[in-house]
Amino acid sequence: DAGVIQSPRHEVTEMGQEVTLRCKPISGHDYLFWYRQTMMRGLELLIYFNNNVPIDDSGMPEDRFSAKMPNASFSTLKIQPSEPRDSAVYFCASSFSRVGAYEQYFGPGTRLTVT
Amino acid sequence: AQSVAQPEDQVNVAEGNPLTVKCTYSVSGNPYLFWYVQYPNRGLQFLLKYITGDNLVKGSYGFEAEFNKSQTSFHLKKPSALVSDSALYFCAVRDDTGRRALTFGSGTRLQVQP
Numbered sequence: 006d007a008g009v010i011q012s013p014r015h016e017v018t019e020m021g022q023e024v025t026l027r028c029k030p031i032s033g034h035d036y037l038f039w040y041r042q043t044m045m046r047g048l049e050l051l052i053y054f055n056n057n058v059p060i061d062d063s064g065m066p067e068d069r070f071s072a073k074m075p076n077a078s079f080s081t082l083k084i085q086p087s088e089p090r091d092s093a094v095y096f097c098a099s100s101f102s103r104v105g106a107y108e109q110y111f112g113p114g115t116r117l118t119v120t
Numbered sequence: 121a122q123s124v125a126q127p128e129d130q131v132n133v134a135e136g137n138p139l140t141v142k143c144t145y146s147v148s149g150n151p152y153l154f155w156y157v158q159y160p161n162r163g164l165q166f167l168l169k170y171i172t173g174d175n176l177v178k179g180s181y182g183f184e185a186e187f188n189k190s191q192t193s194f195h196l197k198k199p200s201a202l203v204s205d206s207a208l209y210f211c212a213v214r215d216d217t218g219r220r221a222l223t224f225g226s227g228t229r230l231q232v233q234p
Contacts, residue, residue, distance in 0.1 A: 053220060107152055107214070108154060
């Protein structure tokens with residue numbers, strides 16, 4: 006099993022540019038989560054999907070952030086325009102809907118630096 | 121609202137000694153509790169969970185955790201620490217409604233000295 010795959014692993018961009026982060030969940034998992042990790046705020050849930058449908062986006066910081074899941078094996082998190090305060094590690098995670106199987110499996114993360 | 125407290129930023133223990141990483145939680149209804157470990161420049165790795173049943177749950181790499189409902193705690197333990205256990209540990213909680221979002225604690229850095 007390849008686990009959750011994220012790309013790119015590192016992204017450095019200038020303020021104002023568009024950034025797109027990508028995620029491939031574990032095959033068969035029907036929940037997908039996007040988190041952000043910073044020293045100041047720790048791990049924050051941004052949004053999660055069930056069967057490709059956004060369920061809770063209350064953690065999305067502002068309209069500059071958007072997320073899509075066009076199919077069961079792919080999701081994107083887009084920031085447009087990016088700002089230096091968006092610098093963080095962004096994690097994607099997936100889980101299975103079977104009762105009791107509530108643990109989430111995390112990808113390696115994308116380290117975003119906005120200069 | 122649900123929350124998790126990890127009262128220690130860092131725990132230091134000598135190799136071979138038992139270790140405990142503390143976690144307390146607050147949630148409406150029944151809690152589902154999780155421990156994750158994060159190594160440098162890596163994603164979070166699932167260690168163990170409590171959903172229901174026995175209060176002592178066993179997980180990966182010899183770790184275990186004890187659920188204590190009256191104290192609202194879910195401390196992570198290991199009988200004999202290894203240097204390779206040195207990492208950042210996160211406790212997480214969700215309630216037993218349909219909402220799948222996890223709330224994470226701030227993390228505890230475990231340092232195991234040789």
